[in-house]
Amino acid sequence: MKAEARRELEEGVRRRFDLLKDSMDERVMRHWVATEAEAIGYGGIMLVHRATGIARSTIGAVELHHPFPRGRLRSELEAHVSAAAK
Numbered sequence: 001m002k003a004e005a006r007r008e009l010e011e012g013v014r015r016r017f018d019l020l021k022d023s024m025d026e027r028v029m030r031h032w033v034a035t036e037a038e039a040i041g042y043g044g045i046m047l048v049h050r051a052t053g054i055a056r057s058t059i060g061a062v063e064l065h066h067p068f069p070r071g072r073l074r075s076e077l078e079a080h081v082s083a084a085a086k
Contacts, residue, residue, distance in 0.1 A: 033052060
């Protein structure tokens with residue numbers, strides 16, 4: 001990807017994040033940044049990190065493939081996914 005296209009893409013992510021950040025809770029924000037990174041493809045995590053300031057370790061496809069349901073099973077599922085990631 002050329003530098004100019006990357007800058008434009010990063011600016012678009014930054015604008016969308018600035019518009020949405022106050023209305024997203026932690027769970028929605030993690031899904032949103034993971035979706036942005038996945039849509040960008042190669043280099044997406046780093047680009048989303050630069051655009052939003054969110055840690056690269058927070059941005060990942062795990063959020064898309066292992067959504068946590070609300071309710072009493074949530075902590076059990078978080079523990080399971082955390083253990084599986086090790």
